[in-house]
Amino acid sequence: MKALVYLIGGIIFGFGLAYSGMTDPRKVQGFLDIFGAWDITLIFVMGGGLTVTLIGYHFIFKRHSPIFTDTFCLPTNKHIDKNLISGAVLFGIGWGLYGYCPGPAVAALSYLDSDTFLFVFAMLAGAYLQRRLTKTSS
């Protein structure tokens, strides 16, 4: 059942991404171009997402446990460290350069464009590199 939730959750998420226009890198870069031709579409996407999730989480966390599992698996790290900041900054640069973040990029694979496959491949490579670097230093 848990597996089905992942699949259905993914389908709803992917549909939402495509319906909102976020699978179009131009729209994302348009939002980031606040000093130029500013496209505020992403604000509505984030707004819609945040409203539903804020309210939803508020009620969900009143429960002592999720429905199909025993505990809420939430991130425990509360430190704002240099990894968080530098990681976010690097992610933002990549995001700004092309206009894709992980979700839209994976969803856009459905359009079968070679550029998207190249991006996702590079994204996997980048994540792999980061994990390797962490392993060699620890």
Next chain:
Amino acid sequence: MTMYLPALIGGMLIGVSACILMLFNGRVAGISSFVQKLLSKRPSQETFNSALFLTGLIIGALALYYLDGQRITPPESNPVLIIVSGLLVGFGTSLGSGCTSGHGICGLSRLSLRSLTATLCFMASGIATVYIVRHML
């Protein structure tokens, strides 16, 4: 204003997905985490669950395409730019433990200060990057 209705609805669907994942499986809908789980040396149930969610993303976008023919052709771009961008997104989300869904939607909804910091940082660097590329180079 109605031209932004699809964006709002799409965003709300993303929120619904995040709530479903948390209510039933107790998990944050963080796409970059799911992507990274695919890279695990020892595939586990987590790897499989992540693959299911990511497959769902593709199916969801495909469903919309079949419903109303909505498909996006990305703009012509230099392959080097695409590779560099992808590398940075992959590296950065791994280092920073999240992306726009994990930090931006789920993290902020949990009132996480870490996620707020991360979101402000990637928004700022994204805006700065576009500014430099479009208005300075």
